[in-house]
Amino acid sequence: MDCPRAEAYVLDQLRHLPADLSYHGRHHTLDVVTAVQTLAAAEGLTDPELLALLGTAAHYHDAGFLTTYQGHEAAGCQLARQMLPGFGFSEVHIELICRLIMAxxxxxxxxxxPLARLLCDADLDYLGRPDYWPISQTLRQELAARGQAYDKRGWLELQQEFLSQHRYWTAAATRLREPQKQLRLAEVRAALAELAAAG
Structure with missing residues (x-):
C-alpha cells in the first residue's frame, strides 16, 4: 500500500474544500495528522503498518466535507473505498480505515x-492546547456561515457543556491534554461569570 501517494492525493483534493470551512479546512486535517503522530508515539505504538494505516485514516477523516457537511464521515469512507484500492490498499485495510473515520x-x-481512540483524541487535541480559543472561534464562524449563529454568552455556554462532557480516550491524551483542557473550562466559566456580573 502506497500511503504517501494516497495521502498526497487527498491533501491535494482538500485544497478544493468550501472556503467557509474555517474550522474543518485542510489546516485541521494537517493538525490532526500531527497530533495523531504525537499521541501514537506517546502511547508507544511502533508497528509500522498500524502507524501507516492510522496516518492515512487521519488524512481522510474529514475528506467527506468535499461533498457534504452532514454525514461527512460516511462520505469520507465512500471516498476511501473508491480511491484507496488504486493505491494498493486491501479491503481489510480500507475497512479498518473506515472504522477509524466513523469513530x-x-x-x-x-x-x-486503540487506533480509533488515538484518532478521536487527535481530532479534538486542540481542546487541551493553548490555541483552543482562536481555534474555537473558527468553529463559531463556520457554524454561523451555516445558519447556526451564537452570541457570546450562547457560545460560551456551548463550550462549557462540550468541555464538561468531553473525555479523552487514551492515557497519552489524558496526560498531555486533560490538565490544559480543565484550564480552558475554568476560563470559559470565568468568562460566563463575568458576563453574568455585567448583567
Whole structure:
C-alpha cells in the first residue's frame, strides 16, 4: 500500500474544500495528522503498518466535507473505498480505515479499538492546547456561515457543556491534554461569570 501517494492525493483534493470551512479546512486535517503522530508515539505504538494505516485514516477523516457537511464521515469512507484500492490498499485495510473515520463522528464512539481512540483524541487535541480559543472561534464562524449563529454568552455556554462532557480516550491524551483542557473550562466559566456580573 502506497500511503504517501494516497495521502498526497487527498491533501491535494482538500485544497478544493468550501472556503467557509474555517474550522474543518485542510489546516485541521494537517493538525490532526500531527497530533495523531504525537499521541501514537506517546502511547508507544511502533508497528509500522498500524502507524501507516492510522496516518492515512487521519488524512481522510474529514475528506467527506468535499461533498457534504452532514454525514461527512460516511462520505469520507465512500471516498476511501473508491480511491484507496488504486493505491494498493486491501479491503481489510480500507475497512479498518473506515472504522477509524466513523469513530470520529460526534459524539465520538471509538469503542475498545486503540487506533480509533488515538484518532478521536487527535481530532479534538486542540481542546487541551493553548490555541483552543482562536481555534474555537473558527468553529463559531463556520457554524454561523451555516445558519447556526451564537452570541457570546450562547457560545460560551456551548463550550462549557462540550468541555464538561468531553473525555479523552487514551492515557497519552489524558496526560498531555486533560490538565490544559480543565484550564480552558475554568476560563470559559470565568468568562460566563463575568458576563453574568455585567448583567
Amino acid at each position: 470520529t463522528q460526534m459524539p465520538q464512539s471509538p469503542g475498545p479499538e
